[in-house]
Amino acid sequence: MRVDRALILHLAVIALLFAMQYVMSPYHQGNLARILVLATYATGYNILFGYTGLLSLGHALFFAAGMYGAGMTMRYWDFPAIAAFPTGIIAATALAFLIGTLALRTTGVAFMIVTLMFAQAGFLTLLYFNEYTRGDEGFVLPQADRAIGMIDLSADDTRFIAAWVIFSVGLLIALAIVRSKAGRVLIAIRENEERTRMLGFNPFPYKLGAVVVSGAFAGAAGAAYALLFGSVGASFASIQYSIEPLLFVLLGGAGVVLGPLVGSILIFYLIDYAREITTAYLIVVGVALVLLILFARKGVLGSIRRRTDGWLP
């Protein structure tokens, strides 16, 4: 049997992440749990942006759909966490299907604008129904509810493991998708859509599939965020949360499965350290991005891949 070194590498990264909990302080463990949830979000976004070449500026809507799908059903219908989590994913997936169907009638810059507008409409809707959503100041899920059976998702160690499980499953799904036949078609659409159509592939269902999968990842991350960190609010539907996965993907390496993880870690800690130095910490992030565009346009892992004759999926 041929050694599947790509699979081994990804499993090794997953194992390494698991091992991190034994060497890290609770503070960094909490950080890494948050990073892994956001990296799950960005890993799904990478399938759409990095592999299919579609730039969405509206994925915060799906993140928020997952968050509110889980949070609202827990708050108003007393869903247990184990039912609220898939409800969040389903809400985001359904919304991604609907918005994908509409937004994919456009391409390029128009697609960016349409997705942005849908997300803004969703953001404003959350604020408009403030009575129910508590959109402006957000609401907190009671710690007692944030548990699956005996497992308390709000405790440091179990929270980390929950985040690790979600990220690991997401990473392996993403790896399987991009290495599948369908994944090959997604890359072909990114590289040359007209050519792909003239080879007999209808691009639309593939592009819609990429929107739906990335929406499902965003929903899973949003629902996990609500359960693990307890906060639900409209700010998670704002433009900032649409831009974040884009930045993670760009910095880590668009079109590399592990890129979003690397990007998430780098940006999270960049902001964390910059905050200690200055209140204008976003300037540091801006400088990092300018340097990225100037010197490593393909992102950290994208640049590494070029030197390793491209076997990194």
Add this chain to the structure above:
Amino acid sequence: MTLLSAKNLIKDFGGLRAVNVDAFALPQGEIRAVIGPNGAGKTTFVSLLCGRIAPTQGAIHFEESDITRLPAHDRVALGIAYTFQITSIYPNLTLYDNVMLPAQRRASLNASNDAADRAMVALERVGLSSRAFERAGSQAYGHQRLLEVAMGLALAPKLLILDEPTQGLSEGEIETFKELIRAVAKDATVLLIEHNMNVVMALADRITVLNFGETLAEGTPEEIRGNADVQTAYLGG
């Protein structure tokens, strides 16, 4: 048997009637060349046949069924392959991955698992198998043209439409290309837009001449060579 036919096919771009072909019929197994002066509507005409653009009026039939409203990707599934005039490949992928995609499409159509073999065979036929794992974008222009043809071959089409395939090829490459098309024509019908008269005369069973979007003449290479209207259109009257 007629493989492909078109009736009263019209395409208008604004006020310009780019194509206006009363009747066109392509029998199975033939190598047909479409020639004509620049701007005669050759590319527009074949683009209507393969579905890249929709006609203003008219009907197209392929193997008895009406494909006029069928989207391009579904026509590929029926067996119509098109190679672009301006080389259209995936420059960042390897040659193998370039042909793997149409091979995969073909394999999915007859539910077989032989995509990888099919891809290598297509590369072998155009003589590029030794470069299978090199980046397509780093190949010489002539090799990119051949890769484009290989992508069409990997689809195992019933009708292969080639839009100026020899443009920019060297003399030696053109000779290889002629051999290749003769081999392809054994199990496929070929529709070829071509400027190089040496290639047209050597390969074509019949020639259709377009001028100002209309059929000016149609016949064997000898008939076309002796046609006064064609000479006028090319040389100016």
